[in-house]
Amino acid sequence: MAIQSMDQMISAMSAGQRWRADWNKNALPTTAQAAGQWYDLFGGAGNPGAATIYGTGTNLVMQSMFDYSPTTGAGILHGGDVSPSVKQILNASVYSAAVTTAPAVLMLVDVLAYVPITTTTTTTLQTIISSNTFTASSSTGLLLTYTNDFGGAGGPIWACQFTTTTTLPTGLSLNTTYYAVRQSATTAKVSTTYANAKAGTFIAFTDAGTGTHTMTLRPPRYTNGAGVQAFLVPSTVMGAATPNLTLTYTNATTSGNAGTASRATPSAPALPIGNTAAPVGSIAYAGTGSGKFGPFMPLQAGDQGVQTPTGVTISTSYISGVLNLVLVKPLLTIPITTVGVAGERDLLNQLPSAPVVQDGACLSWLIYAGAATPVNSAFFGSLEFVWG
Amino acid sequence: MAISNISDMVTAENNGQSWQATWRKAPTQTTGANIWFDLSMSPGNPVPNYYIGTPNTYTPQAYSLSYGLPVGMNVSPSTKLLKQLSILNTTAAAIPSFFVLYDMVGFYPFLDESTGGVQPMTQTTPPSRWYASSTATFGSEILTQVPVSGTTGFTAIANCSLSNPGNAITMTASAAAAWAGQTSVAVTVGQMYRCEFNISSMSSASGSLQVNVASSNTAGASDMFSFTYGNTANINQNFLGVTRSFSFIAKSSTVSFQFGLTGNSNGDTVTLTSLSLQSTTSTVSPSLNKGLQLMPVVVAAHSGTPVYFVQYTNQDGVPNRWTTQVIASTQVVNGTVMIPNATANLQSSPFLQLQTGDTGVRSMDGILFTTVDVGLISMALVYPTASFQLRTIDAPVEKVFFMDAGGSVPVIQDDAYLNLVCLPNGNLSGSVFHGMIQSVWG
Numbered sequence: 001m002a003i004q005s006m007d008q009m010i011s012a013m014s015a016g017q018r019w020r021a022d023w024n025k026n027a028l029p030t031t032a033q034a035a036g037q038w039y040d041l042f043g044g045a046g047n048p049g050a051a052t053i054y055g056t057g058t059n060l061v062m063q064s065m066f067d068y069s070p071t072t073g074a075g076i077l078h079g080g081d082v083s084p085s086v087k088q089i090l091n092a093s094v095y096s097a098a099v100t101t102a103p104a105v106l107m108l109v110d111v112l113a114y115v116p117i118t119t120t121t122t123t124t125l126q127t128i129i130s131s132n133t134f135t136a137s138s139s140t141g142l143l144l145t146y147t148n149d150f151g152g153a154g155g156p157i158w159a160c161q162f163t164t165t166t167t168l169p170t171g172l173s174l175n176t177t178y179y180a181v182r183q184s185a186t187t188a189k190v191s192t193t194y195a196n197a198k199a200g201t202f203i204a205f206t207d208a209g210t211g212t213h214t215m216t217l218r219p220p221r222y223t224n225g226a227g228v229q230a231f232l233v234p235s236t237v238m239g240a241a242t243p244n245l246t247l248t249y250t251n252a253t254t255s256g257n258a259g260t261a262s263r264a265t266p267s268a269p270a271l272p273i274g275n276t277a278a279p280v281g282s283i284a285y286a287g288t289g290s291g292k293f294g295p296f297m298p299l300q301a302g303d304q305g306v307q308t309p310t311g312v313t314i315s316t317s318y319i320s321g322v323l324n325l326v327l328v329k330p331l332l333t334i335p336i337t338t339v340g341v342a343g344e345r346d347l348l349n350q351l352p353s354a355p356v357v358q359d360g361a362c363l364s365w366l367i368y369a370g371a372a373t374p375v376n377s378a379f380f381g382s383l384e385f386v387w388g
Numbered sequence: 389m390a391i392s393n394i395s396d397m398v399t400a401e402n403n404g405q406s407w408q409a410t411w412r413k414a415p416t417q418t419t420g421a422n423i424w425f426d427l428s429m430s431p432g433n434p435v436p437n438y439y440i441g442t443p444n445t446y447t448p449q450a451y452s453l454s455y456g457l458p459v460g461m462n463v464s465p466s467t468k469l470l471k472q473l474s475i476l477n478t479t480a481a482a483i484p485s486f487f488v489l490y491d492m493v494g495f496y497p498f499l500d501e502s503t504g505g506v507q508p509m510t511q512t513t514p515p516s517r518w519y520a521s522s523t524a525t526f527g528s529e530i531l532t533q534v535p536v537s538g539t540t541g542f543t544a545i546a547n548c549s550l551s552n553p554g555n556a557i558t559m560t561a562s563a564a565a566a567w568a569g570q571t572s573v574a575v576t577v578g579q580m581y582r583c584e585f586n587i588s589s590m591s592s593a594s595g596s597l598q599v600n601v602a603s604s605n606t607a608g609a610s611d612m613f614s615f616t617y618g619n620t621a622n623i624n625q626n627f628l629g630v631t632r633s634f635s636f637i638a639k640s641s642t643v644s645f646q647f648g649l650t651g652n653s654n655g656d657t658v659t660l661t662s663l664s665l666q667s668t669t670s671t672v673s674p675s676l677n678k679g680l681q682l683m684p685v686v687v688a689a690h691s692g693t694p695v696y697f698v699q700y701t702n703q704d705g706v707p708n709r710w711t712t713q714v715i716a717s718t719q720v721v722n723g724t725v726m727i728p729n730a731t732a733n734l735q736s737s738p739f740l741q742l743q744t745g746d747t748g749v750r751s752m753d754g755i756l757f758t759t760v761d762v763g764l765i766s767m768a769l770v771y772p773t774a775s776f777q778l779r780t781i782d783a784p785v786e787k788v789f790f791m792d793a794g795g796s797v798p799v800i801q802d803d804a805y806l807n808l809v810c811l812p813n814g815n816l817s818g819s820v821f822h823g824m825i826q827s828v829w830g
């Protein structure tokens with residue numbers, strides 16, 4: 001039951017149902033930020049430490065992210081899981097004492113998943129591996145065996161749904177979201193809820209079903225894809241090229257479970273154009289001019305989010321470099337007004353008020369540089385959470 | 389169902405029915421204080437709009453054509469609202485500044501300031517936004533076989549009238565005669581009017597079918613966007629036996645229709661065995677098209693202080709309306725809104741003062757320079773969406789329209805071309821304006 005009044009909020013805070021996180025993130029260490037560009041501070045040094053997880057894992061295989069993802073991909077702590085209570089952000093602040101870091105706008109996002117793309121010289125549609133066929137067997141519970149390692153680099157849990165040509169194994173249903181827990185590179189057990197997955201409570205084995213079964217990944221939170229946005233960020237500096245960038249995906253739904261497949265980045269007025277030699281941590285197509293967007297890849301008309309990414313096209317060879325398709329849920333924005341002056345956001349008086357932070361959220365910041373910003377410029381701030 | 393309360397909006401945003409993005413405009417022109425300046429022409433993101441198009445011809449503007457501030461893709465049948473807008477700047481020269489966010493539905497490019505007399509405009513399509521239309525099918529009628537013999541030239545075979553707009557087409561076949569000698573059948577069109585004729589069948593025509601849409605033979609009448617002042621009389625389009633259609637836009641006026649065949653010059657007999665026509669119409673909702681405004685923008689410098697008037701059709705479809713006299717300021721850099729200095733009398737807005745009683749503009753029909761000069765302007769047709777102020781450097785201004793605008797949350801139509809016009813307090817050159825824009829829909 002979410003907090004619904006000031007009285008409830010005060011009671012919750014008095015009962016200790018709150019968390020304050022102070023964070024520090026530096027601008028990226030290798031390339032100064034340019035005015036008018038978006039950057040991902042996930043890889044910046046500070047607290048939490050610099051994330052180096054992007055680019056790891058098997059090429060084109062989707063990896064899910066959590067607050068307990070490897071320390072190479074840690075988010076800002078927010079007080080742990082609170083379900084069935086609902087956690088919300090009460091207020092946020094950000095400031096910087098480094099000259100030429102202002103003005104800027106920071107956006108707090110929940111990092112949901114990423115897909116490493118090492119094949120950036122390929123100019124045809126590359127299928128993102130976000131689904132696998134599997135077989136079912138018994139191993140102290142229902143055990144799925146498939147091909148690709150979905151939990152090898154990111155968190156060892158991922159959300160998924162199942163389809164089949166005939167009959168699913170007993171315990172699995174169509175149009176239902178489950179949480180798979182990695183047992184090995186090619187096996188996983190299945191839980192009915194995220195909490196069960198963390199607790200190691202798995203679905204028992206009864207039978208293997210019949211026909212060919214398919215497991216399709218969803219974002220680990222916002223599993224219907226509503227509000228889930230995507231961006232491309234290099235983890236290895238890109239080569240000298242300016243390709244058009246296209247994402248194909250299954251879109252989000254707010255009613256029912258099945259999104260619409262084969263949705264694509266719209267070509268009008270122009271596809272996103274990758275920046276030449278895009279540095280690590282930069283949003284690859286952000287900037288000013290034709291084909292520049294920020295921070296998210298445009299979605300097809302009518303779409304309200306990405307449920308499952310299915311493909312990416314780089315129109316001309318990027319020559320070198322590693323891109324990452326990152327799925328996030330934007331939570332709030334806050335501007336830095338002046339060097340040394342904190343920007344403060346009272347989210348009780350903003351609309352919509354008090355963004356929800358789901359269990360397992362991997363919180364990080366994107367930044368829009370309003371001015372050229374030197375490498376390693378430090379940003380600080382706080383987040384305060386309450387739940388009830 | 390449009391968002392109608394805060395709960396709806398929170399739900400919509402939590403469901404991902406929202407889009408937020410940054411924008412950046414970096415004007416390079418040296419400007420003075422208190423003169424409105426169109427930022428759509430300035431570099432940055434979105435890319436500059438240079439008002440390119442055929443001179444004196446309405447040119448549609450849309451996000452899908454040439455960007456504009458990004459607010460997400462089309463969401464119809466949902467309604468998109470402007471939730472929040474922010475702006476910041478680090479250069480003191482131009483601050484404080486006022487801004488108007490507008491949706492430019494189109495523009496009339498390259499209007500020549502050296503031409504005396506009324507320059508007519510050409511417009512064959514209505515604005516695609518802030519212009520509601522409903523379509524009604526009039527039905528179709530079959531023209532019975534009408535053999536026509538022709539040798540050379542253009543030979544009329546039938547007259548057609550829309551005798552009862554909103555009901556059905558009445559077609560009357562008549563004997564072959566010279567096209568020029570036909571008496572037009574007139575129809576009064578009471579509203580902004582769109583007609584489409586669909587030739588669904590035509591057989592054995594060795595010539596080609598042509599259609600003539602003319603004004604009511606009243607010299608100087610401004611009946612149709614595309615034939616202002618009757619300088620051009622016909623829409624002639626070859627059909628060659630295949631289903632084709634054409635359309636035009638008529639205003640409150642009387643128009644006539646004729647259909648004819650062109651015979652080959654070798655003396656072949658041209659036979660039209662059947663002809664099916666269908667007409668549709670669109671009408672304007674009284675609640676819309678009341679707010680479109682005229683914004684003149686310098687695209688090639690003048691040297692003096694040209695004086696001009698603009699002729700337009702008002703929100704109710706009444707043509708031959710005139711703005712008040714406009715005396716340009718002496719600021720000539722591209723992007724300047726060509727109106728008097730804001731400290732002068734007669735002008736206090738980036739939009740032209742309309743004739744008394746008018747609230748909007750359906751179309752610009754002409755421009756009359758009573759004091760000619762050199763240079764060119766483009767006339768933008770815009771819908772003012774929101775306004776805000778930037779008071780000081782570095783400190784962003786954030787406007788949450790639910791809270792800061794008296795509950796008035798601007799609607800953003802599908803494919804809107806959003807951009808900004810600015811009233812600076814000084815030189816804009818070197819100032820860089822950044823901001824975020826967020827929409828929500830439901």
